[in-house]
Amino acid sequence: MDSSKQDNFDTNYITCKDYTVSGEQFNLILDPEMELLITSPKPDLNKLGSYYKSEDYISHTDSKSSFTDKIYQSVKKRMLVKKLNWIETHSQKKGKLLDIGAGTGEFLLTAKNKGWKVKGIEPDENARELAQKKGLKLVSDSSNFKAEKFDVITMWHVFEHVYDLKNQIIELEQLLKKGGLLIIAVPNFKSYDALYYKEHWAAFDVPRHLWHFSRKSFEKLFRDTSFSLIEEKPLLFDSFYVSLLSEKYKNKKSNFLKAFLIGLRSNLKAKRSSEYSSIAYFFQKSV
Template identity: 65%
Template sequence: MKEKSSPSLNEVYYVCKDHTVSGEKFKLIFDPQTEMLVTHPRPQADELPAYYESPKYISHTDSRKTLTDKLYQKVKKYMLVKKLRWIEKKVPKKGRILDIGAGTGDFLFEARSRGWRINGIEPSEAARKKASEKNVKLSLDATNFKSEKFDVITLWHVLEHVPDLRSQIIEIEHLLKKNGLLVIAVPNFQSYDARYYKEYWAAFDVPRHLWHFSQNSFRHLLAGTSLKQTDLKPLIFDSFYVSLLSEKYKTGNTNFLRALYTGLKSNYRARFSSDYSSIAYFFRKLG
């Protein structure tokens, strides 16, 4: 496969289709100042909720209808524990944790069972309702937390959905304690599976994903802040799940074996570059 060379200023990187809801097409444009891809046109704030209204949007539904859904839920359960173990190695004393974009509350449910004091933010009313059924109370936004500080703040596949990145980073800085831990997990458009599937790569997920990150993106995005990157961890299962969806988008069939091979190849190549399909980045607040 011939890999795409480095994009130039304002280059249209791909034209991608919304396979989940609308069937509309959106451009991905390279921003050289942040080394991100930007979805264009970007839906207005009052238009965005409609693009999440689908039973296919699994993070808001807890769906187990298809084989892919069932695999997703099994892997998610395993990864919830793994993510918390990563955090607990860096923050041994369990304190207050805030999950931004908490979905249906599974991460916070597991965190509470391990002794964390939990809070969460989730814009989706349907997802908040699902969380409440697990006795996990989520807030619509950060209004209730303005005078509070947290030991850990997490965003698991959330930052790519946030309309105003700068405001979100400022808010995180305000809410995080000094020496607190921030974890941000996002897809990586420079991974092998992204380059292989190109415009069919499921993790582009336009227009719900407004921004598409590379490893260098955070160096630009967090420049001038008190947040310093200290580590990164691969989310190795994401390459398989994303490849399964991407195969269906590209060919109309699931093609489990081809998706498995692509996911394995992506993870193998990433051993040398750290360009995994999805990456969890760890930051400390220094000031």
């Protein structure tokens, strides 16, 4: 996807606010051909890091200071094991696993303890330091792995942050072995909770999320690549957590009961439509 194309679209899907750092407003521009939303204006690459400088950006911390943090960390521990089990149903051996956007390293630590040879990429220095304390040495970019091939590559809620999607997909093809497994988990802007909360939907998370995907957009992005989509897995907890944050953005206060009901309704509706709040896409490399 060529980011320069976004100026050619005149369909403003919605206008959102950055609730985490800057308070700035951004438009989500619809690319009707790709069924994809694009954050506009797209921040300059050199300035993008400033939008991550917040203690509220929980994936770069191990914070348990608030009730919401405690919920997130508790469910995250359970999901780490579940994610690894998903991988092991598709991978015949415990080989080399690369996690891109590894955060503080919790997923890699879980995989390492189960016998995987793990490596990780994490641009945020503070997150890398927290991972280092757990015995994991993460690197800031992929330049360290040019000569390596991996059996499994994971991107858990990272793909929407990638600056250049086309180059990222090319790099994934280079890093993954033939027959290897690629897992990419992203929010789905066609889920019920996204349609309910609209501009207050926390998973839009502008401008850190540069792209906003539908299930169709994933089919189209990977259509002419060496990757074949073999399975989709819903991340059921995400609808509840995102709804909790969205309630706060919309009404300036948390409403746990309302968020639970919206999250539950989103998951129930998705049983028929498959439009879950977040989806993990499983690809296998054919060549």
